[in-house]
Amino acid sequence: MDDALATLSAMLLVNQGQEMxxxxxxxxxxxxxxxxxxxxxxxxxxxxxxxxxxxxxxxAILYKRIVDWTLLHYVDEQEVKGIIKEVHEGTFDTHTNSHALALKILKLGYY
Structure with missing residues (x-):
């Protein structure tokens, strides 16, 4: 889990090849x-x-409602890569572990 960007990018491939x-x-x-x-x-x-x-x-934007009526913005695979890169290497240039990076992305309202 040293490289959070690689870990989160690999998560995109979890369902590849599997029919949901x-x-x-x-x-x-x-x-x-x-x-x-x-x-x-x-x-x-x-x-x-x-x-x-x-x-x-x-x-054209799909949102998911959660318990406290917060709307989470659904993003597709291409947008995910951009969000991960921006949060990981973005304005503050923070290099955090994968768990902290995932929490930051959720706090931004994406899922």
Missing amino acids: NIQYHDIKGYLEKGAYPSRETEKNKRTLRSLVAGFFLSG
């Missing part, structure tokens, strides 16, 4: 169009409907 039933772009698509992804089972459709209640769409 419902992903965030499915939630965003459902909120935008009200349509389910193609070839979804009834169970996945029901799960998607229940998950959508925890999300908010403002324009």
Whole structure:
């Protein structure tokens, strides 16, 4: 865990190659169009409907509501790399461990 940037970048690859039933772009698509992804089972459709209640769409930006009504901004993989780089090497040039870096990113309102 010496290199926080490498550790957090590797976290992006966790789900690569694994098929997940419902992903965030499915939630965003459902909120935008009200349509389910193609070839979804009834169970996945029901799960998607229940998950959508925890999300908010403002324009093209997807937010996730948490318990204290804070809205966390959803970012895609390309934006994540930029955020990690900015927080890790950014204005204050702080080189912290991966746990502290992840907490800083969450405090900025990203997930």
